[in-house]
Amino acid sequence: MKYFVRHLSIGLLIVALTGVAVFAKDKTKTATVTFSDDVMVGSTSVKAGEYKVKFNEENGEVSIMKGSKVVAKATGTLQPRADKAHSTMMYFRDKTLVSIAFSGQTQDVVLGASGSTNGSEQ
Numbered sequence: 001m002k003y004f005v006r007h008l009s010i011g012l013l014i015v016a017l018t019g020v021a022v023f024a025k026d027k028t029k030t031a032t033v034t035f036s037d038d039v040m041v042g043s044t045s046v047k048a049g050e051y052k053v054k055f056n057e058e059n060g061e062v063s064i065m066k067g068s069k070v071v072a073k074a075t076g077t078l079q080p081r082a083d084k085a086h087s088t089m090m091y092f093r094d095k096t097l098v099s100i101a102f103s104g105q106t107q108d109v110v111l112g113a114s115g116s117t118n119g120s121e122q
Contacts, residue, residue: 027057031088040096042074076109
């Protein structure tokens, strides 16, 4: 009887922990993007090329990475979109990145104090 109770409790514990891991929401959004021209991200100039963009919802930090090296950081806030983004899109104003729409998301990440995302799309 002790054997059965012990294994049953271990089994329930495993199921409970697995359920928590499955339902935990990922707080980091990532995408691979290509800048066709040199751009400004925050106060940092980023050369044209392919980069990984990460947004951490918990601290509002946007990181632009080349390989494992962070080349630029900026703060960002989430703002609702009218519809779900079909692909990752970036919006620029005067070659400065002002917002990112990650594929499948219903919110834009707006960088810095920019309140409007009117600009060119890349």
